[in-house]
Amino acid sequence: MNEALKQWLAAHAAAPGLLACGIRASEVLCACHSASEKCPADKMESILHQLAEAQPWLFNNRFAPNWSTWAFEQGQIRIVNRRDGLLLGLVAAVDTAAQSLDQLSEEFLALPLGG
Amino acid sequence: MSNHEKQHQVLFVDDDPDFLQLVAELFGSLSQGTWQIHRAASADAALDLLKDHRVDLVVVDINMAVLDGVQFLKILSRRYPDLKKVTLTGFATEAKRTECLAHGAELFIEKPRVADGFKSIFVMLDELLNWAPKAGFQGMLRQVGLSDVIQMECLGRNSSVLEISNRQMRGRIYIEDGSILHAVVGEVTGEKAFQKILCMTGGAFQLAPFEKPSQRTIEGPWEFLLMEAARVRDEAGTPAAAENCGAETEAAAAEAAVAATPAVRLAETLICTGRGEPLHAWQCANPDARIALFKDVAQQAERLSQILPLGKFDRLELQLTDGRAIVQTRTDRRVFVRVNHDLAVA
Numbered sequence A: 001m002n003e004a005l006k007q008w009l010a011a012h013a014a015a016p017g018l019l020a021c022g023i024r025a026s027e028v029l030c031a032c033h034s035a036s037e038k039c040p041a042d043k044m045e046s047i048l049h050q051l052a053e054a055q056p057w058l059f060n061n062r063f064a065p066n067w068s069t070w071a072f073e074q075g076q077i078r079i080v081n082r083r084d085g086l087l088l089g090l091v092a093a094v095d096t097a098a099q100s101l102d103q104l105s106e107e108f109l110a111l112p113l114g115g
Numbered sequence B: 001m002s003n004h005e006k007q008h009q010v011l012f013v014d015d016d017p018d019f020l021q022l023v024a025e026l027f028g029s030l031s032q033g034t035w036q037i038h039r040a041a042s043a044d045a046a047l048d049l050l051k052d053h054r055v056d057l058v059v060v061d062i063n064m065a066v067l068d069g070v071q072f073l074k075i076l077s078r079r080y081p082d083l084k085k086v087t088l089t090g091f092a093t094e095a096k097r098t099e100c101l102a103h104g105a106e107l108f109i110e111k112p113r114v115a116d117g118f119k120s121i122f123v124m125l126d127e128l129l130n131w132a133p134k135a136g137f138q139g140m141l142r143q144v145g146l147s148d149v150i151q152m153e154c155l156g157r158n159s160s161v162l163e164i165s166n167r168q169m170r171g172r173i174y175i176e177d178g179s180i181l182h183a184v185v186g187e188v189t190g191e192k193a194f195q196k197i198l199c200m201t202g203g204a205f206q207l208a209p210f211e212k213p214s215q216r217t218i219e220g221p222w223e224f225l226l227m228e229a230a231r232v233r234d235e236a237g238t239p240a241a242a243e244n245c246g247a248e249t250e251a252a253a254a255e256a257a258v259a260a261t262p263a264v265r266l267a268e269t270l271i272c273t274g275r276g277e278p279l280h281a282w283q284c285a286n287p288d289a290r291i292a293l294f295k296d297v298a299q300q301a302e303r304l305s306q307i308l309p310l311g312k313f314d315r316l317e318l319q320l321t322d323g324r325a326i327v328q329t330r331t332d333r334r335v336f337v338r339v340n341h342d343l344a345v346a
Helices: A003-012 A041-060 A098-110 B017-030 B043-052 B069-079 B094-102 B115-130 B146-155 B190-198 B222-236 B239-243 B248-260 B287-307
Strands: A018-024 A030-034 A067-072 A075-081 A087-092 B008-013 B035-040 B057-061 B084-089 B107-110 B137-140 B160-165 B170-176 B179-185 B204-209 B264-273 B278-282 B313-320 B323-329 B333-341
Touching: A003 A018, A003 A030, A003 A098, A018 A041, A030 A041, A041 A075, A041 A087, A041 B287, A067 A098, A067 B287, A075 A098, A087 A098, B008 B017, B008 B043, B008 B115, B017 B035, B017 B115, B035 B043, B043 B057, B043 B069, B057 B069, B057 B115, B069 B084, B069 B094, B084 B115, B094 B107, B107 B115, B146 B160, B146 B170, B146 B179, B146 B190, B146 B204, B146 B222, B170 B190, B179 B190, B179 B222, B190 B222, B222 B264, B222 B323, B222 B333, B264 B287, B278 B287, B287 B313, B287 B323, B287 B333
Parallel strands: B008 B035, B008 B057, B057 B084, B084 B107
Antiparallel strands: A018 A030, A018 A087, A067 A075, A067 B313, A075 A087, B137 B204, B160 B170, B160 B204, B170 B179, B264 B278, B264 B333, B313 B323, B323 B333
């Protein structure tokens, strides 16, 4: 996985309200960080793989979201889709302001990663 | 009218006979004959008594053996929805309090350990017995969400004025034949006022008979208004900030969030029952596809819950290039709303 990407993820792993975050580059390549024992890194990885599988049926419904947020009673899961296939997963506390997640998502989408 | 008809009929349900004896004597004396006290040592005995007697208030111990108080409360709420119910416990926890209030208890009280405590409880129960709703109904938002009340009124095509108040603000929402016409809070009116009111996480509401508002400030479909209000509330910040939405600084934050909302245009709506039967569709070209989407989303949420238990699933929000879509799959309803950003507005 791209080194700049790993560094970007590590730098944002402790963002307020974030329980865990991870990037999925392919079926086998994932980098995950956990900031809370409520969501260990291995769970983050499983979530990323699980949500990667959900992308086709979203496309089948003619949705190509920049990001999608699964809102639960006690937390939220955000998945951000880059056009180059990279996925960013964020697990955040339920009261984390949407604006701060949006900001991280926008930043991830705009990351210049080159070839 | 006989003395019996004038008396408040109060039933205490507790498997501790000494406690029943104590409350019968103490509350009998404190009420000076205005209460007739009935006693039941089990939920079964209480249900038998309720079949044959008019009862105004049931006070239930939640830690009974066999059928505990919370289960009994659920049965009472189903069979006697108008009956006033209070729970008493020797071991109060926040979880129990929430559970009891959610199942129809008006009050959740810890058993007193000193005589003065019993006097306070008597005063509370007597107040409750003497409280009667005026026109419409009243309630506390701890038991039911404001959006649920609005939804009930709109789905039922009712006409009413919803008056909402908490320590910081007082607002009104005018609903006619299921359409939201006007909202006002302080000097703010229209959708901004509606969103500000929906920021309130606690307070009291009263559903008053409908009266024509001085002006109509809201035109959009209620489904969209509720979805937008939920989004604005999320973006206003934490529940603590939303709780104090009326306070000057937080209100300013909420207003800023409202002001920052880009102009949006409703593109599609579908509302279904919890089982996926359509109730209302607007601009929905393929309801079957959307119903299948509800199913896919619910299944995916279930899989996510198995990986990481985060409580009940509420909704999936999709941030699209040209707008947003929300897929809500609750047990009692399924809602799909899509809005497009109005790109003509900067």
